[in-house]
Amino acid sequence: MHELSIVLSIVDIAEEEAQKAGVDNFSKIVLEIGSQSGIVLEALHFAWSSGVKDSVLSKAKLEVSQIQAIARCEECQHEFNAETLYDSCPRCNDAFTELISGKELKIKSLELE
Amino acid sequence: MCTTCGCGNTSYLSIAKPGEKPMNIDPMKLHLLDDHKHTHGHGHSSSHQQNRIIELEKDILGSNNLIAERNRTYFKAKNITAFNLVSSPGSGKTSLLVRTLTDLGTQIKFSVIEGDQQTMQDANRISATQIPVIQINTGQACHLDSDMVDKALQALMPPEESILFIENVGNLVCPAMFDLGEETRVVVISVTEGDDKPLKYPDMFSTAQLCLINKIDLLDYVDFSIEKVKENALKINHHLKFMELSATKGTGMEQWYDFLKNTLHKPV
Numbered sequence: 154m155h156e157l158s159i160v161l162s163i164v165d166i167a168e169e170e171a172q173k174a175g176v177d178n179f180s181k182i183v184l185e186i187g188s189q190s191g192i193v194l195e196a197l198h199f200a201w202s203s204g205v206k207d208s209v210l211s212k213a214k215l216e217v218s219q220i221q222a223i224a225r226c227e228e229c230q231h232e233f234n235a236e237t238l239y240d241s242c243p244r245c246n247d248a249f250t251e252l253i254s255g256k257e258l259k260i261k262s263l264e265l266e
Numbered sequence: 267m268c269t270t271c272g273c274g275n276t277s278y279l280s281i282a283k284p285g286e287k288p289m290n291i292d293p294m295k296l297h298l299l300d301d302h303k304h305t306h307g308h309g310h311s312s313s314h315q316q317n318r319i320i321e322l323e324k325d326i327l328g329s330n331n332l333i334a335e336r337n338r339t340y341f342k343a344k345n346i347t348a349f350n351l352v353s354s355p356g357s358g359k360t361s362l363l364v365r366t367l368t369d370l371g372t373q374i375k376f377s378v379i380e381g382d383q384q385t386m387q388d389a390n391r392i393s394a395t396q397i398p399v400i401q402i403n404t405g406q407a408c409h410l411d412s413d414m415v416d417k418a419l420q421a422l423m424p425p426e427e428s429i430l431f432i433e434n435v436g437n438l439v440c441p442a443m444f445d446l447g448e449e450t451r452v453v454v455i456s457v458t459e460g461d462d463k464p465l466k467y468p469d470m471f472s473t474a475q476l477c478l479i480n481k482i483d484l485l486d487y488v489d490f491s492i493e494k495v496k497e498n499a500l501k502i503n504h505h506l507k508f509m510e511l512s513a514t515k516g517t518g519m520e521q522w523y524d525f526l527k528n529t530l531h532k533p534v
């Protein structure tokens with residue numbers, strides 16, 4: 154259940170930004186989360202309400218933009234949507250593939266009313 | 267509640283050397299940069315500002331990664347080779363360390379950071395080998411993070427030109443996401459677990475550089491194929507290297523010891 158740690162790290166960053174901006178709370182936060190980032194979205198949503206309690210994010214609407222993992226085949230350079238970390242290349246069936254996106258875990262933006 | 271590890275107020279993080287009183291660390295003070303404090307924004311939000319958007323593009327694990335890089339620089343400056351040992355509970359990480367420290371303790375300088383939710387058990391086992399050790403009890407948290415390691419390093423003061431083992435909390439999921447500043451991440455799997463484990467817990471196998479297959483003395487009694495586990499792990503991480511050994515019987519330990527000796531850094 155590291156999602157709670159993640160929520161609390163998000164709160165930390167938001168608190169810092171609130172101080173810089175001189176505000177008491179944010180109305181919306183947009184996260185970018187890769188489909189192979191190791192975050193289970195259901196668990197993140199579950200941890201959200203307790204994690205943001207009494208913070209600058211307590212009233213913020215949570216929007217998650219999920220980024221589809223894309224892998225590139227090292228053999229034929231074909232790029233494809235990766236559903237797991239061990240998908241073989243759908244074109245040449247080679248198992249040597251590298252993720253080129255899908256590990257993202259970031260705060261894209263914070264919104265003030 | 268701690269904003270890094272999620273531990274509650276009733277369960278503080280503590281670090282302790284065997285035989286000494288544990289030092290409790292207020293989780294609120296643990297994380298992020300030293301000058302960071304938990305304060306709420308007390309400015310005045312102006313009503314005429316309408317839907318101002320702060321385009322942040324900030325890595326959520328940024329503060330952990332920053333402290334991990336600091337740890338890494340510290341290790342480099344002191345010629346310390348740091349290993350982060352990860353596995354499920356019960357794979358034999360501590361037994362592997364005890365055997366390694368007993369066999370090599372007179373040839374190489376070692377120190378150990380032990381991570382567990384509770385108890386000094388592992389640190390006491392390490393301490394019996396006369397190797398300096400510090401125990402981190404994470405309370406509710408399911409993994410070590412770079413800041414806990416930073417705090418433990420300040421108490422442990424590992425010697426120069428040495429090997430530091432960081433034994434992570436037994437958990438194949440959460441520790442995968444947290445860089446501690448190690449040089450090499452070692453995932454330990456024992457033959458009493460399933461050979462499909464790499465596929466079930468891919469994140470850990472994808473972030474490790476070395477995989478130790480432990481308890482090979484039990485191979486005759488379990489339905490576990492070394493070939494299969496390697497094949498599965500290589501599907502996830504084709505750079506992964508393997509060693510097969512038995513920490514309790516001593517089989518295959520020479521290869522591990524040679525590897526450790528070769529990783530020692532000398533001053534340039």
